Amino acid sequence: MYPNFLIVGAAKSGTTSLWYYLKQHPQVYFPENKEPNYFAFAGQDVSVLEGPAPAHVLHRKLYYLTITSKGEYEDLFDDAGGETAIGDASVRYLYFPEACGRIAKAAPDARIIIILRNPVDRLYSHYLMMKGLYDLEPLSIEDAIREEDNRVAAGWDWDWHYTRVGMYYEQVHRYLDTFGESRVRVYVYEDFCNEPLQVIREIFGYLGVDPDFEPDMSKRGMQTYWPKSARIDWLLRSRNIFNRALRKVMPEGTYQQWVEKGMRMNSAKPPKLPEALRAELTEKFQPDVAKLEGLLGRKLPW
Structure with missing residues (x-):
C-alpha cells in the first residue's frame, strides 16, 4: 500500500504541527514515523551521506527514521484500516527533484500538500535547529551561508542548503506540472499560524474526510532549542x-x-537574525518570491 496524500514540505514551515493535527482525525492514517523520506532516498545508502560530522553521527541524528527499501516503506501502512486518507509527511520531498517523479509513479492519484514560510524565517529556523538542537552546524549563520556553494559541491546533504531550500518557485512548479492544480494545495505558514482551525478544516475537506472534526490544537510541533549553557x-x-x-x-x-x-x-530564547543579514537575504529571495506569486496567483506576505 502507498499513501494517497503527502505533506511534502517545506521544512521548518509548520509541517510537524500540521501532521499532528491531521493524524488526530479518525478518518486519517499516518504511520508513527513522521519522516520516512522514502521517495527522497529510495534505494540509496544514507550511511554515507556527507556533512560536518562522522557518518554514524549524521545517521543517528538525521537519518535514523529514513527508509530506503520499498518493502519496509509499504510495511509502514500495514496497520491502516478503513481510513479514507492515508498519509506520509516528509519535508525532503519538496526539495529533492527525484521525489516528485517517484511519488507520481507509485501513487499517481495522490493529493499533495505544500506549506511555505517566509524563506528568510525558514532559513534561520533551519539554521537554529542544526546549530542548537542537532549540534551539526559549526559555523555562524553568515559563514554558513557563505560556505553553502562549497558544501553543496562537496556533497553535503540538504540540511546545509540553507538558501536553496527556500527557493520555492521551481519546487512548487514541479509538483503542479506533475500532479496538476486539482491535486496540489499550497498553504502559507503565516495563514496557518493566524487561522489554524480554518486551514485544517479546509485540508480535511480536500482529503475527503469530515471537515467538522476539531483536533486538539493546544500543542505546537517542533520548537527551537537554543541552550543557555x-x-x-x-x-x-x-x-x-x-x-x-x-x-x-x-x-x-x-x-x-x-x-x-x-x-x-536549559532552553533559552535564540538570538535574533541580524537585521543587515535579514535585509540581504530578503533581497536575495525576492526574484523567486515574485515568480512564485505569479505561479500561485496571489500576493505573499513576505
Whole structure:
C-alpha cells in the first residue's frame, strides 16, 4: 500500500504541527514515523551521506527514521484500516527533484500538500535547529551561508542548503506540472499560524474526510532549542562519562525523559537574525518570491 496524500514540505514551515493535527482525525492514517523520506532516498545508502560530522553521527541524528527499501516503506501502512486518507509527511520531498517523479509513479492519484514560510524565517529556523538542537552546524549563520556553494559541491546533504531550500518557485512548479492544480494545495505558514482551525478544516475537506472534526490544537510541533549553557548541553547530550553512567542505572525511557527535562530547563530564547543579514537575504529571495506569486496567483506576505 502507498499513501494517497503527502505533506511534502517545506521544512521548518509548520509541517510537524500540521501532521499532528491531521493524524488526530479518525478518518486519517499516518504511520508513527513522521519522516520516512522514502521517495527522497529510495534505494540509496544514507550511511554515507556527507556533512560536518562522522557518518554514524549524521545517521543517528538525521537519518535514523529514513527508509530506503520499498518493502519496509509499504510495511509502514500495514496497520491502516478503513481510513479514507492515508498519509506520509516528509519535508525532503519538496526539495529533492527525484521525489516528485517517484511519488507520481507509485501513487499517481495522490493529493499533495505544500506549506511555505517566509524563506528568510525558514532559513534561520533551519539554521537554529542544526546549530542548537542537532549540534551539526559549526559555523555562524553568515559563514554558513557563505560556505553553502562549497558544501553543496562537496556533497553535503540538504540540511546545509540553507538558501536553496527556500527557493520555492521551481519546487512548487514541479509538483503542479506533475500532479496538476486539482491535486496540489499550497498553504502559507503565516495563514496557518493566524487561522489554524480554518486551514485544517479546509485540508480535511480536500482529503475527503469530515471537515467538522476539531483536533486538539493546544500543542505546537517542533520548537527551537537554543541552550543557555553549552556546558550543560554537552553534559546532557554528548557521549560523556556522566550520561553513560546514567544510562547504565536508568531505564532508557526514564533516561530520555531526564534529557528532555534538562533540555527544557536549559532552553533559552535564540538570538535574533541580524537585521543587515535579514535585509540581504530578503533581497536575495525576492526574484523567486515574485515568480512564485505569479505561479500561485496571489500576493505573499513576505
